[in-house]
Amino acid sequence: MPHFNLSVIAANLPQIGAGFITTLGMWLASVLLGAVIGLVAALLQQIGGRGARAVIRVYIELFRGTPFLVQLFLLYYGGPSFGLTLTPVMAGVVSLALYGGAYFAEVFRGGFASVPRGHVEAAACLGLSRWQVICRIQLPQMLALILPALSNLTIVLSKETAVLSVVTVPELTFVLTGIGSATFAYVQTLLVLCVCYLALVELATYAGNWAETRVSRFLA
């Protein structure tokens, strides 16, 4: 294979490493922020008034109903015309968190719905406050049920970080496609890119499985 050698990769290893770190950071930040957004949205749907519920519904429909690429463009390129100028990294994290948050909200909503009403009523009869019921009864119980969905969503979002390359976030895809076009080593760089994402996903899968076995001890 005369054209296939990995010296290009070896020569740019520090850059690729930095890209990997950036991807990891963007991913973790947007997953954490997105999970918080989703949880708050699901809680508001639970206990909020009619107005709050309608706002949350519209948010979920909008962000699930439009492509992430378009949302990112709108925030990054459209933001300045509303006085909102963000760095590529900021725009990337915020848009990915908002996008993921809409899905997280649905996962949490399903989780709340899965906890039998009687478990909440039993807690209420014993005098636990609304907040205590959420934190002590509903959240821990639904966590075991929604963990597979949470880890699945986390995996999906890890690959969505690739989209952030279009607004010049120096993450893996941006770095490796850059190296590819500069050296014409397209195949090598794309293969390495795949390997990097596979590694990330494996990591997430492993963490998810670990959490699942830990949390679901009391089931079955």
Add this chain to the structure above:
Amino acid sequence: MIKTRDVIDPPAAKAHSAAPADVRAQPLIEVKGLFKRFGHTDILRGIDLSIAKSEVVCIIGPSGSGKSTLLRCIAGLETYDHGDVRIESELLGYVDRGGRRTRASTSELNRVRRNVGMVFQQFNLWPHMTVIGNVREALLRVRGMPNDKATAQAGRMLDMVGLSGKADAYPSKLSGGQQQRVAIARALAMEPHIMLFDEPTSALDPELVGEVLQVMKQLARDGMTMAVVTHEMGFAAQMADTVAFIDQGRIAVSGSPQHVFRRSENPRLKQFLQNYLDRNAFWSSDAREA
């Protein structure tokens, strides 16, 4: 074949007799003109019921008659449209101010029902907590008890229902009867003045019913005030001071077990009881009359 559970206890074993008249004057629970509608259906249509200290009231009736809804109103789990539910003379669920009635806040609701314990048909134990964790949870979070004290008190409750050996098990590892006994211990841990039971044995396999009824009988003998929605006519005949037959949202017949089971001429009640007579299920009500 007679079901053994109905003849285990000699009826004379019940320690307290019907509460004397002067105690009845200040009921623990007082329901007056209770009216409740779900959508276009009237579930409760003017219920009057008062429960005195140490009184055991069994509520019977066909399914859909409103007996569970009545109990859930007393527990503060349902709103109601008209009438009063008073617990130790405090209005439950609403605040009357200058002739206007508004919904009470959750904390006000919890304050009024703090002395009410509830046991559900489906047990409703929290599966992510161990047995002892279930029983001590409210002691820790509501009473603010330190962990060692709460654990000790929860342990005493488990002892009372004969399950101290299961303290560290998760509910899913227990039989239905054991789960219901844990649920009773959980409610008792908060030292309620009255215990409400909503069909506590209806979700159990027949051979597990007895162990739960035993615990309830012991509670009644110890003087606990109880309101029990049940299909266990044997339990009602042996343990109740008052049996209330609810039909179509009203208390159609109410009185002593002898009166309700033997003397009432109410055709709906007779028809309802005929199902049980056919199954030979409340045999021991004979013995109580002696």
